[in-house]
Amino acid sequence: MSTESSAASAAPSTSAEHPWPVRTVARKIGDWIHRLGAVWVEGQVTQISARPGTSTAFLTLRDPSADVSMSVTCPIGLLRSIDPPLREGASVVLHAKPSFFLGRGTLSLRANEIRAVGIGELLARIERLRKLLAAEGLFSPARKRRIPFLPQGIGLITGRASAAERDVLVNAQARWPHVLFKVLNTAVQGPQAVPQIIRALSTLDRDPAIDVIVIARGGGSVEDLLPFSDEALCRAVSAAGTPVVSAIGHEPDTPLLDHVADLRCSTPTDASKRIVPDVREETERVRQMRDRGRRALHGWVDTQTRLLNQVRSRPSLADPLGPIQRRSDDVEVHRERARRAVLGLLAKDQAELAGARARLTALGPAATLARGYAVVQFTDEEGNLQVLRSVSDIEDGARLRVRVADGAVGAVADSTPPAEGERS
Template sequence: MTTATGYSSASGAPTAASLASVGSGNGQRATGWEQTGTQSVSPRPAAQLPQRAAETTAQNPWPVSVLSEKFYGAVERWPAAWVTGQITQINTRRAGSAYITLRDDFEDIAMEVNGFGRFAAAASQFVQGDRVVIHGKANLWMKRTSLSLRGDTILKVGSGGSLKAMIDELRKRLKGEGLFDQEHKLSLPEFPKTIGLICAPQARAEGDVITNVNLRWPTVTFKVAHVHVQGEQCPGEVVQAIKQLDADTDVDVIIVARGGGSFEDLIGFSDEQVVRAAYACATPLVSAIGHEDDWTLLDLVADLRASTPTDAAKRVVPDVNEQSQLIEGAIDRMRLRVRSRVENEIRLVEGYANRPSLTQPHTMIEPHQRVIDDALQRLDIGLRRIVDDAQLTIEKAHASLTALSPQSTLDRGYAVVQSSDGHVLDDASQVNAGDNITVTLKKGVITATTTSATV
């Protein structure tokens, strides 16, 4: 198993192959193996089974239980040891028992540690991320041939240099640079057409996202980039996938999805290069790593953090049924408003149609006609007064002219005497005997010649 292999690499304990070679040595070691353990080895008679690993053949193999028992016997002879590392998973929920995943401080190697009684009570004080020293003895669970360390003592050595502390320091540094600032985060498109999905090949997270998105918004298409989601290859491949999908103009939003896992399994999504790639991404990016309680630095820099891949699917696309209801509701409101507007206009037109100005149009003219009639009457009266005044003035002027006219004098019997050149004669000295004179009477004119003139 992985944990057994990792433990062998870290401590130098023998592997399955080395155990088999030990079994092919002297007879005393083989006899010891046969007598080791308290569990039943096999229902087959021991005489029919090979005594040593080298004696097994394809026709006469060892049952799994026999090989597992021989592993168990070998592991039991290993001495106890002190081991240090960081707790990436711890479960102390069951009273009197503790199950821990311990990770190497420098290598990507982990091992399972379990313990009971006083060890479990002491382990309950620790949390994920603590760096500890554990004393224990190797133990093989024969039912699954699973290798672990049975702890009896656990001590805390501080958080300095631990993986969690290093990530926390990176988080503080990146936060100081503004990578997690809210104003940098982009809004998700309301109706995305193409979703870029970064996940492991054939992962459950991929199926969760695609299935839930298609159920909610069937018109969406996907562009999937498969990457390693843990281990040394994870950060580089995730960075490359983000850049690739960000450069694709068809992609409207990117989802980085992974199912749950231990702290060490998710460590690739706290890599500085991954965080900076997400920060530089011009396409809205959603982080859907692990479960609700899991966190990575990618969650902090992402434009949206979803608690699970399924939650991401629900948050990047609308629900087609909800949108249909919204559209139907909007149409109903539009119809109601249009109907109300039309009814209001009809009432307004009917009100206009019932006005006297339309039912009896001449009533609109009557006030103006009255004004015109009154004006004409006032004009006639005014003109008559003006004419009367002018006639009176003329009569007065005529009377004055008549009174002042020479004709009136003539009418009274007087005459006007004029010389031949037309001058009026008012002095007899102005006339000599023999001058022609003209005498104007009331009626007619007399031309005469003077015979004498007396002053």
């Protein structure tokens, strides 16, 4: 067998024509692992197997922040020497050397020292994680979302048939009877709590009917509440798209989940009061708002009525035709004054015109003609009628036009003087 091992070790590589047997591959892997030195490992014990009559105890060590676990073997005497006795869910630090079991091809850690992590160390680690998450902004109030006033669906993550589940359901349904819950029961302590809660959180977060998620657990010791200070759970809650409510333990209990959640409630009962309104309180509030609205509306109507009455009492609106009638009377008075003034002016002008006409008539030729006089006209060389003012203006035989009061007659000029008898 050693010859085969030396030949296999000397072989530079393998091929389909020259493969290595399983034992060679397993031996090479074992050789590499056995060269590794001992290491200090921290984790959470999820399973302990120490059968009576055996010299070796078997443990399963899990990483709380990841779904990774390894098998650990140790002398059973080492396990029994731990005080207080080691139990599942405990956090430990152990010194171990990697070991490869050739027959089954399995890897395990062979522990020669196991130290249980005390409460003080756990609290110190939680404090360091608190500062880390706070520095990353996971606790910032700016990133916290508002809880819906009346969520259509509520997801509840809690232990099966637990007091926390009963408190949340009973109190919430008493406040709002038609509230809908989707309950996912998980482990709330121990090594399986964190992965189960994360899976339930992911399931509810993907459900479009869920508006808010409540993670609830009753009170317990620091060790019992350790899963709710787990870094993986805190980051999962921070990354969730649905608002998350933390209702862990009692008022003094403050796991890291309380700081990361969008709303922290002191107890599960407090959570039921914070996530749904009280139908009686809301009904009373609606009634009060309705009364306030009615009073406000009546007050507004009364105010507007008084304003309208004040406007209507003004003279312009109390008697809208009065000013028009008064203006109409003024217009009629002024129109009558204007008519009388125009008539007086016309009468005066007519009198002056009549006087002028009388004077003109008295001074005109018509009045003279009426008294027996006549106007003699002759035709000049240009054919125009001219008034005869001198006998030298015409010659004998010239045709004359004699105008009297009631007409005109023709005559012929004769320079012979008339006889005495004819003059008389």
